[in-house]
Amino acid sequence: MNNSLQRVKQFEEAFAHYLGAKYAIAVSSGTAALHAALYAAGVSHKDEVILSPLAHPEVAHAIRYLDGVPIYTDVNSQTGCLDPEAVHWRISSNTKAIIATHYTGQPCDMDALGKLTENKDIIIIEDASQALGATYKEKRIGTVSSLTVFDFSHPQGVYTELGGMVVTDSEDYYNWLKLFRDTGMMYDKEALVKEEGPWHFEAQEIGFNYRLTSMQAEVGLKQLSELDTKQDRRRKIAAAYSKDLKEVQGLELLSPPDHNEPAWYSFPILLKDEGLISRRREIVEELLLQGIPVNVQFYPIYLHPIYLWQGHPDICTIEGPLCPRAEVFYSRVINLPTFPDYDEGMVKKVINILKMAIRRQ
Numbered sequence: 001m002n003n004s005l006q007r008v009k010q011f012e013e014a015f016a017h018y019l020g021a022k023y024a025i026a027v028s029s030g031t032a033a034l035h036a037a038l039y040a041a042g043v044s045h046k047d048e049v050i051l052s053p054l055a056h057p058e059v060a061h062a063i064r065y066l067d068g069v070p071i072y073t074d075v076n077s078q079t080g081c082l083d084p085e086a087v088h089w090r091i092s093s094n095t096k097a098i099i100a101t102h103y104t105g106q107p108c109d110m111d112a113l114g115k116l117t118e119n120k121d122i123i124i125i126e127d128a129s130q131a132l133g134a135t136y137k138e139k140r141i142g143t144v145s146s147l148t149v150f151d152f153s154h155p156q157g158v159y160t161e162l163g164g165m166v167v168t169d170s171e172d173y174y175n176w177l178k179l180f181r182d183t184g185m186m187y188d189k190e191a192l193v194k195e196e197g198p199w200h201f202e203a204q205e206i207g208f209n210y211r212l213t214s215m216q217a218e219v220g221l222k223q224l225s226e227l228d229t230k231q232d233r234r235r236k237i238a239a240a241y242s243k244d245l246k247e248v249q250g251l252e253l254l255s256p257p258d259h260n261e262p263a264w265y266s267f268p269i270l271l272k273d274e275g276l277i278s279r280r281r282e283i284v285e286e287l288l289l290q291g292i293p294v295n296v297q298f299y300p301i302y303l304h305p306i307y308l309w310q311g312h313p314d315i316c317t318i319e320g321p322l323c324p325r326a327e328v329f330y331s332r333v334i335n336l337p338t339f340p341d342y343d344e345g346m347v348k349k350v351i352n353i354l355k356m357a358i359r360r361q
Helices: 003-019 030-040 058-065 084-090 110-116 171-181 214-224 227-245 274-278 280-289 305-309 313-317 324-332 344-359
Strands: 023-027 048-051 069-072 095-101 123-127 147-151 164-168 251-253 266-271 333-337
Touching: 003 023, 003 164, 003 214, 023 030, 023 171, 023 214, 030 058, 030 123, 030 147, 030 164, 030 171, 048 058, 058 069, 058 095, 084 110, 095 110, 110 123, 164 171, 227 251, 227 266, 227 344, 266 324, 274 280, 280 333, 280 344, 324 333, 333 344
Parallel strands: 048 069, 048 095, 095 123, 123 147
Antiparallel strands: 023 164, 147 164, 251 266, 266 333
16 A cells, blocks of 8 residues: 555544544545445435435535435424424435434434334435534444545534545445445455456446545644544534523524534524514624624525426425425524634624624614
8 A cells, every 4th residue: 555545544544433433434525425425325316315405505416416316304493403203204215315414513313313214225324514523412423323424625623625534334335435436446356356467456336536635634634633622612612602692682592402512513593583584694794894704504405506497396396495494594594603713802702793783773
């Protein structure tokens, strides 16, 4: 194994060890991680995949790469995550997988989702793009389900500018993921169909060049060593927001279960009354003007032009909003920054400017 591959392997092993998982497969992006996980789960032509609309469009893109059908399903208004009861009604004989997106790093109700798939050939894939460092009932996210994907393309616990990881305890999934990531080429001599000589390798699948570089792996290893410190800081920032904003008139905070520890990729707040909701853009623009990098996550995937243009059967046949709670949630949410380098003064600045923007008529 050359030095570049060795460094990537070291990053994979360190990442798996940190989570307590058996295998980790480094890839070139979070989108690649989703694509690879869906491939390993066996998603193909016309297979249905249940997903939350409150996610990055790349989640639906990855399903479409494999010619699967995205089945948008409503969310829990208190968490922004998939509502298991809504999932129950969306499962059909064509359902192949469920993608559980941990909204802003807040874990989904994995036990309830797991019960829905008992005795069914349905794979749960956790989209932990924003959930590195989160725990669900004292288990690290990455050790709860058979496949979990992470994204290193956004500032969070591990940031390599581009990059991602798929984590699994299944040796079978691990082998398929490696094959898919490495352009479908098999280099393991024991797994070759023919033995042509020491130079020989085989194309055994139509895979993709989704490899992570050794330079990215080097950065990832360094950042992994700092992950716990950064996560501790994010939790303290979230606690400060919660303490100072929970009594602010016109605001509502999310209510994650006590048994979960979110990763706090951002801190979502919900505007309560129609007056504030109608002024959301004004409030966001004022915060941005003051140097506060607030965001709004996410515009429901099925409202993006490409998915409207494709004429998804749900969108064409269901009267009214496809996922009404998700659309209401989107209309009310503002995501506050939780960058680990924010000191107490910066956090207080965010809080004070937000309060002033809300009070201004």
